[in-house]
Amino acid sequence: xxxxxxxxxxxxxxxxxxxSFVQANNWGGSDRSTGAQWLKIEFHYQVKPTVGDYxxxxxxxxxxxxxxxLDPTGEPGKGVAVGLTGSVSYVNVIKGRDMYxxxxxxxxxxxxxxxxGGQSDFEKKFNIHVEATVGGxxxxxxxxNKEQDNAWYKQLKAIPGLLYIQxxxxxxxxxxxxxxxxxxxKSS
Numbered sequence: 001x002x003x004x005x006x007x008x009x010x011x012x013x014x015x016x017x018x019x020s021f022v023q024a025n026n027w028g029g030s031d032r033s034t035g036a037q038w039l040k041i042e043f044h045y046q047v048k049p050t051v052g053d054y055x056x057x058x059x060x061x062x063x064x065x066x067x068x069x070l071d072p073t074g075e076p077g078k079g080v081a082v083g084l085t086g087s088v089s090y091v092n093v094i095k096g097r098d099m100y101x102x103x104x105x106x107x108x109x110x111x112x113x114x115x116x117g118g119q120s121d122f123e124k125k126f127n128i129h130v131e132a133t134v135g136g137x138x139x140x141x142x143x144x145n146k147e148q149d150n151a152w153y154k155q156l157k158a159i160p161g162l163l164y165i166q167x168x169x170x171x172x173x174x175x176x177x178x179x180x181x182x183x184x185x186k187s188s
Contacts, residue, residue: 010046011130011132013044036108037119039119041104057089057091058180064126064163065128079115085162086160088182093180129144
């Protein structure tokens with residue numbers, strides 16, 4: 001999918017998705033830490049609001065490719081291709097060339113869906129797709145691995161709710177000024 005003309009959200013750098021493995025702080029002081037690392041998925045974008053200096057809300061939908069080796073419908077040794085999905089919405093996003101968003105993948109989820117390889121192997125094997133929407137309308141998208149066709153993520157068995165946003169993770173206070181304000185859920 002191509003970028004929408006006059007889109008207020010643009011992925012200017014085709015290498016804008018970066019991944020790294022990060023260790024959660026042991027805030028409680030317990031000795032139960034396993035040393036397992038979370039997968040941090042960060043994406044770089046630009047904001048050019050159509051009116052004023054702020055975009056009211058931008059939603060980013062993310063697909064992380066993986067393999068479920070435990071799915072009984074999968075081929076032995078190959079499993080089933082899955083898409084770990086989630087989204088993050090930012091509000092009152094100021095105009096800027098160097099804007100960033102972030103989501104995290106829990107260590108046990110990474111272990112379950114890495115296709116039997118290790119953490120470092122995950123980066124080589126699997127793709128990530130990030131799609132920006134404003135007001136529910138598609139604006140632009142980017143893939144980390146460019147070899148695959150544009151709709152690769154639509155062919156995966158979707159497993160929603162496995163990507164964490166900052167306030168759902170141990171990284172809630174990490175780089176608070178690097179990312180825009182999160183959209184909070186509506187109160188009941």
